[in-house]
Amino acid sequence: MTSKDAQGHNTDEGNKLEDMTSQFVHRVDDDPNVMEELLSDSENPLYEGCKYAKLSASLKLYNLKVGHSWTDKSFTALLEFLIDVLPFDNVLPKNTYRAKKTLCTMAKSxxxxxxxxxxxxxxxxxxxxxxxxxxxxxxxxxxxxxxxxxxxxxxxxxxxxxxxxxxxxxxxxxxxxxxxxxxxxxxxxxxxxxxxxxxxxxxxxxxxxxxxxxxxxxxxxxxxxxxxxxxxxxxxxxxxxxxxxxxxxxxxxxxxxxxxxxxxxxxxxxxxxxxxxxxxxxxxxxxxxxxxxxxxxxxxxxxxxxGCPICEDGWKGKWFSASRKTVYYDHRPFLPLDHKYRRMKKAFNGEHNFESRPKVFTSxxxxxxxxxxxxxxxxxxxxxxxxxxxxxxxxxxxxxxxxxxxxxxxxxxDIMHIEKNVFDSLIGTLLNISGKTKDGVNARLDLKEMNMRNELHAVETGKQDYLPPAAYTLSKNEKVELCASLAGGA
Known part of the structure; x- marks a missing residue:
């Protein structure tokens, strides 16, 4: 809650501004010009009889601008309107630039x-x-x-x-x-x-x-x-x-x-x-x-x-011409030596992998x-x-x-950022969303370049290449069930 004095002034805001001003004045004794400008803006009323000073009014209005995401153009229009409404002797800044300049007195050094x-x-x-x-x-x-x-x-x-x-x-x-x-x-x-x-x-x-x-x-x-x-x-x-x-x-x-x-x-x-x-x-x-x-x-x-700053040269990717990107695949070196995936061939690149994990360099x-x-x-x-x-x-x-x-x-x-990107890629691929899926003609051509998963290679049919369905390819009903589950309806 905020308190007010007998004249209706907001004492909490006034005290905070007074404390900020007094602390700043003690710090700029070696710069009299800055101190004089600051004291003038904080003591002179906006117009005769106004409870707000130029500095406090500018600060209040600028807080509203930031809090409500007003553009500089709209804020300038508001200031121009207020200048016309207020008495002619008011010292309100004429535009956004002058308002910022007034507040920058507190932020110069x-x-x-x-x-x-x-x-x-x-x-x-x-x-x-x-x-x-x-x-x-x-x-x-x-x-x-x-x-x-x-x-x-x-x-x-x-x-x-x-x-x-x-x-x-x-x-x-x-x-x-x-x-x-x-x-x-x-x-x-x-x-x-x-x-x-x-x-x-x-x-x-x-x-x-x-x-x-x-x-x-x-x-x-x-x-x-x-x-x-x-x-x-x-x-x-x-x-x-x-x-x-x-x-x-x-x-x-x-x-x-x-x-x-x-x-x-x-x-x-x-x-x-x-x-x-x-x-x-x-x-x-x-x-x-x-x-x-x-x-x-x-x-x-x-x-x-x-591209891995942890493994550096110990873990290198491979450039694929179809997708035109460097791909890091076969992460089995990071698994325990006795893990069953290390002995699998078809599910990966057609080879066993018993390599040890790359060295992690100390600071x-x-x-x-x-x-x-x-x-x-x-x-x-x-x-x-x-x-x-x-x-x-x-x-x-x-x-x-x-x-x-x-x-x-x-x-x-930022794990939340990564989770979002991974989730978007998974859902885009499962639902086969155009422009979002990671499974397309280029991905199938990369499989052909790697000489693996022959059953998934793209088949040329003339007008458009046919992509054989993969294990994760969903039917229309399965896509509906997946969306219902994600929405909490199942």
Whole structure:
């Protein structure tokens, strides 16, 4: 609930804005111009007798814009209408650009981190990075006694029965406690997860715009909270006409600088739950993304013959000319040596397979491979020959973190994303949906190229090739039963 004073002002919102303003004023004493502009916008009323100031009104309206997904054009139209409705001496921003400029007074710099929130990539003016410093936000989390108590759940509230329910139950968590006892022994220290992916901000697949939000979550929190919207922290926004691709390290640099500071030195933070000041340290526990973003983040080429960043050259795919793609098949080396599938021929490629699984390289071994890779970032022609077509193509910026080379799992895959894609492929194939099925003429031609499953090879009939039914081919009634079952009707 919100409270109001005698004049009907929303005191909760007013107090929050006043606290934000006062905290910011103390941080920009060395920049009088910024401080003067901020105080002017926060104190001068929107018009004579108005309870809102220019800054608070702009903030309120912009929150409505973001909350209801208004476009810049519609927001400008609203501002123009309000200017006509309000008294002539009002100082409301005239358009979206001026509203953003007013709010950017609060976001021009963060002296605690000594980093600009608004950055442009050198040489590429169309690419913009918004970086939102994480250290002040961690301080605000610990300034709330309820949140400060929740951030120690992994130590005092977790059920320790050997089952894996949370990253705190993982071997990597226990390894960090043993490898870095000075960090692991302090339950207030944070272990973070980072996630990023490209989105289309205009909900139109034809748009050429690309936006990459970089999110952070605190794994100190219980599983019911750490993925809630309230506790997911937007640390940066990479916006531009094209995705960052291999150059994403350029944009992650300020965030990694903060993470390095939080690991090596820490920052003084007040814990409202314990009513004490302590030195907060934090580490990046792992990253989470889909497979294409995995390649951008880790620096490994996830396409081509050796597209697995875990097995690397130990597990290679084969190019099939009909489908025009590299296929990784016969995964029997990953099965136990005495598994019955290893002795099967017809069900696979017509041969036994008793190969051992590929070697998994440790983080230290990977670091030795990539530490000397020199790369000039940017979409320059000179890099086409410098970047290898397979394997590691760069030494990603995360290696600057001192603990990164010791982690078991550095990069994780978004399992929900993968499950959706696999499910779509299975259903598309079972229902034989045009454009969605993975079983077509090209797939049957690939079988012929592999010289296996002769009974499934496409038969030329003149106008259209005939595809013999496979074991998974469903009749119309069976498709109806499958759909009814998935819909919960059977």
């Amino acid at each position: 963060c002296p605690e981190c000594n980093l600009s929130r608004y950055k442009k990539k050198e040489g590429v003016p169309a690419k913009v990075l918004w970086y939102f410093p994480i250290i002040p936000r961690f301080k605000r989390m610990y300034s709330d006694p309820v949140d400060a108590e929740k951030l120690t759940w992994h130590k005092f509230g977790r059920k320790k029965d050997g089952l894996l329910r949370h990253p705190a139950d993982s071997p990597q968590w226990r390894f960090i406690d043993g490898q870095f006892p000075d960090f692991g022994s302090e339950e207030q220290n944070l272990r973070l997860g980072l996630s990023t992916d490209g989105i289309n901000p205009y909900s139109s697949l034809s748009s050429i715009r690309s936006t990459w939000p970089v999110m952070l979550v605190a794994y100190n929190l219980p599983p019911s909270l750490c993925m809630k919207r309230k506790y997911i922290m937007l640390s940066m926004l990479i916006s531009g006409p094209k995705q960052p691709g291999n150059d994403i390290d350029v944009y992650l640099a300020p965030l990694i600088d903060d993470l390095k500071l939080l690991w090596e030195e820490g920052v003084e933070v007040f814990d409202a739950n314990r009513n004490e000041i302590f030195n907060l340290r934090a580490m990046l526990f792992c990253t989470i993304q889909d497979y294409p973003a995995y390649g951008n983040i880790s620096g490994y080429s996830v396409k081509g013959e050796g 230290q071994e990977v670091f030795e491979k990539v530490k000397d890779i020199q790369l000039t970032f940017g979409k320059l022609k000179k890099n086409k020959d410098a970047i290898p077509k397979k394997g590691y193509k760069k030494c990603c910026d995360f290696w600057r973190l001192p603990y990164w080379r010791f982690l078991f799992v550095r990069h994780s895959l």
